[in-house]
Amino acid sequence: MTETEIFNKVSEILVDQFDLEDDEIKLDTNLSEDIDADSLDLFEVLNRVEDEFDIKLAVAEEIQTVQDLVNKVTEQVNA
Structure with a gap:
């Protein structure tokens, strides 16, 4: 899965x-x-991303931008 495809799915969720x-x-x-995403919002987004891509994301504190999230998903999907 390409980074662009991952960005598009993450964008849809957001x-x-x-x-x-x-x-x-x-x-x-x-x-x-x-x-204006608070910690609960971010938790919900990460859960939806994990479900969408069938992955597990750790350390939500490292995810501040959409690029950070796309990078984490890309790492997991391509692992």
Whole structure:
């Protein structure tokens, strides 16, 4: 799975979770600062991402931007 495909799926989850428009999600979007995700929101997003990609993500504190999340998913999917 390519990074672009992963970004598109992650973007869909974020758009749905936070009621955003597609163009509001970019790789440099900061989850807490740009879309006001709190720790519970991030937990829910990570659960949805784990379910979508059938993976396990550890250490949510390391995930601050969409790029961070895409990188983690890419690592797990391609492992």
